Amino acid sequence: xxxxxxxxxxxxxxxxxxxxxxxxxxxxxxxxxxxxxxxxxxxxxxxxxxxxxxxxxxxxxxxxxxxxxxxxxxxxxxxxxxxxxxxxxxxxxxxxxxxxxxxxxxxxxxxxxxxxxxxxxxxxxxxxxxxxxxxxxxxxxxxxxxxxxxxxxxxxxxxxxxxxxxxxxxxxxxxxxxxxxxxxxxxxxxxxxxxxxxxxxxxxxxxxxxxxxxxxxxxxxxxxxxxxxxxxxxxxxxxxxxxxxxxxxxxxxxxxxxxxxxxxxxxxxxxxxxxxxxxxxxxxxxxxxxxxxxxxxxxxxxxxxxxxxxxxxxxxxxxxxxxxxxxxxxxxxxxxxxxxxxxxxxxxxxxxxxxxxxxxxxxxxxxxxxxx
Numbered sequence: 074x075x076x077x078x079x080x081x082x083x084x085x086x087x088x089x090x091x092x093x094x095x096x097x098x099x100x101x102x103x104x105x106x107x108x109x110x111x112x113x114x115x116x117x118x119x120x121x122x123x124x125x126x127x128x129x130x131x132x133x134x135x136x137x138x139x140x141x142x143x144x145x146x147x148x149x150x151x152x153x154x155x156x157x158x159x160x161x162x163x164x165x166x167x168x169x170x171x172x173x174x175x176x177x178x179x180x181x182x183x184x185x186x187x188x189x190x191x192x193x194x195x196x197x198x199x200x201x202x203x204x205x206x207x208x209x210x211x212x213x214x215x216x217x218x219x220x221x222x223x224x225x226x227x228x229x230x231x232x233x234x235x236x237x238x239x240x241x242x243x244x245x246x247x248x249x250x251x252x253x254x255x256x257x258x259x260x261x262x263x264x265x266x267x268x269x270x271x272x273x274x275x276x277x278x279x280x281x282x283x284x285x286x287x288x289x290x291x292x293x294x295x296x297x298x299x300x301x302x303x304x305x306x307x308x309x310x311x312x313x314x315x316x317x318x319x320x321x322x323x324x325x326x327x328x329x330x331x332x333x334x335x336x337x338x339x340x341x342x343x344x345x346x347x348x349x350x351x352x353x354x355x356x357x358x359x360x361x362x363x364x365x366x367x368x369x370x371x372x373x374x375x376x377x378x379x380x381x382x383x384x385x386x387x388x389x390x391x392x393x394x395x396x397x398x399x400x401x402x403x404x405x406x407x408x409x410x411x412x413x414x415x416x417x418x419x420x421x422x423x424x425x426x427x428x429x430x431x432x433x434x435x436x437x438x439x440x441x442x443x444x445x
Contacts, residue, residue, distance in 0.1 A: 077226035078132030085412050086289050086326045086349050086375050094402075094439035096413040097228055097377065098131040098428050099352075102181035106421035109179040114425065123223055129425065130432035133228025134414065136183060140214045140232055141281050146207045158188060165207075168200040172246075181421045184236070190249040192256075198263045201247055205270035210277035214285060221286065231351070233291025234278055234316070236330070239271040240308035241293060241301070250300055257304070268308060279316055283323040289349060290327055292316050297333030302341075310344040317346035328377070332417040334359045339369050353378030354416025364404040377412040379405070380431070385415075385423030394427055398434050399445070407442030 076084070081095035104122045107113040117125050126133045148165040155173075162171040170191035176182060191201060220230045237245055243264070244253045257264050282290045292313055301309065317327045328349035331342075339361070342350065350370075355363045358381040366376060379401050384394055405411045413431060438445055 078228050079224075079226045082132060082229050082377075082412055083288055085410060086328070086377075088348075088372065088375055088410050090409070091441055093441055094408050094411065094413055094435050094443065096132045096431060096435055097134040098126055098129070098419070098431075099134040099136070099415050099417065100126065100419040100425070100428065101136060101183045103419040103421055103423050103425065105178045105183060106181035117425075121223075123227065125425070126428070127227055129429040131428050133224050135220055135224055135228065135230045137217050137220055137230050137232040138184070139235055139278075140212065140217045140285055140287065141210050141278060142213045144209045144211055145204070146209065148204065148207055159185070163191070163200070163204050165200055165203045167203050168196070170197050170200050170204075181418075187246060187249065190247060190252070192248040192252060195256075195260060195263070198260070198267070201267060202270055205267070205274055208274050210274065210281065212281050212285075218286070229289065230287075231289070231291055231328075232287055233282065233328075234275060234293065236291070236294040238293040238309055238312050238316070239275045240268050240304060240312070241295075242271055242275075243267050244300070244304075245295075254303075272312065275312070275316075279319055283320055283325070288325065290320055290325060291351070292327050292329055292347060294330030295333060296329070296331055296335065296338055298335060298337035302337045305338060305341050306344070310341060313345035313347055317348070321346075330417070332378075334361075335366075336361050339366065343370065343373060347374070349375045349377055349412075351377040351412075352414065352417035354381055355379060357381060358383060358416065362404065363401055367405060372410050375410045375412065376405075378414045378416040379411070380413065381416050382418055382420050382423065385419055385427050387422065387424065391427075391430075394430065395434065398431060399438065402434070402438050402443060403445045405443075406445050408439065409441065 076092050081091045082097050084091045085095045100122055123133050151162045153160050157175050159174050160171055162169055172191045173189035174185040175188050176185045224230055244250055320327050326348040328351045329347050330352045331350040332352035332354045353376045355361055363379050384397055
């Protein structure tokens with residue numbers, strides 16, 4: 074009997090045998106853009122993402138932000154709208170900080186982006202420390218469970234650590250990347266203290282993940298070696314190893330969203346203990362081929378991705394698309410420990426029918442072991 078999409082993805086993540094190459098497709102950028110503009114293909118008007126992917130024959134990958142909510146003691150959080158921005162202010166006994174974000178579904182976005190970060194000067198360190206010290210993490214799985222039920226055996230709902238590991242959370246969310254490196258140089262003790270406090274918050278999230286039904290928790294996302302190589306060994310690797318070891322003890326496998334330039338990070342990845350590198354994005358969008366990645370990692374990591382987003386765009390012909398996908402199959406043959414997917418999404422101008430074309434090519438060439 075043929076395996077379900079979910080069973081194939083989980084087996085590959087656990088580095089177990091599958092009947093044919095798994096495929097977990099992600100289309101939320103394309104879907105959100107066309108829903109916002111009223112330009113979904115006529116056939117798919119009123120459909121949700123899951124049913125569209127089912128119609129294409131693909132395995133489903135659905136994102137869910139978190140399975141908890143943050144609550145705070147001894148401080149006030151005030152949120153106000155200033156369209157298109159949302160401003161969140163934390164008012165504490167030792168001062169206040171604020172964050173400005175923007176969410177643009179008409180561009181295909183599914184997450185908010187930081188426009189102005191909470192940290193403005195060294196006077197903000199005690200405020201942010203106070204926020205971390207007074208943060209409670211409360212389980213909130215109801216929406217995740219609804220999505221899990223909707224997807225069923227047709228794929229996976231992906232959720233995890235708010236996208237970022239503790240130091241990356243500080244880099245991206247609280248300080249911003251440019252300011253982070255100045256502060257790490259000028260005030261390393263204070264940055265280190267934020268890191269330790271953020272780890273304590275992250276451990277509370279890990280405990281919830283460990284007891285949840287999430288099969289492949291996401292521990293981190295959006296790496297790019299020009300930003301992350303300088304701090305990876307000191308701050309990223311130890312935390313990812315600790316988190317992976319904990320979740321392994323709960324019978325889970327772990328993943329990261331590795332969609333950026335990875336050449337310098339590839340050898341460091343094996344130190345993390347992470348099982349799956351999801352959203353793998355090779356040439357021509359980065360400088361690394363999938364063949365190079367497989368040679369570097371061997372069978373130690375399951376790779377999920379391999380088809381760059383640009384390949385779905387109309388500037389590439391159907392023949393060029395097929396040639397790339399078949400060449401990818403040759404690079405990964407015999408095909409174990411690999412899940413086909415996008416690196417990292419179907420673009421707003423991508424051709425949805427090429428998702429179905431991947432299914433056809435897997436049916437033709439993807440039985441295990443692959444012999445191209």
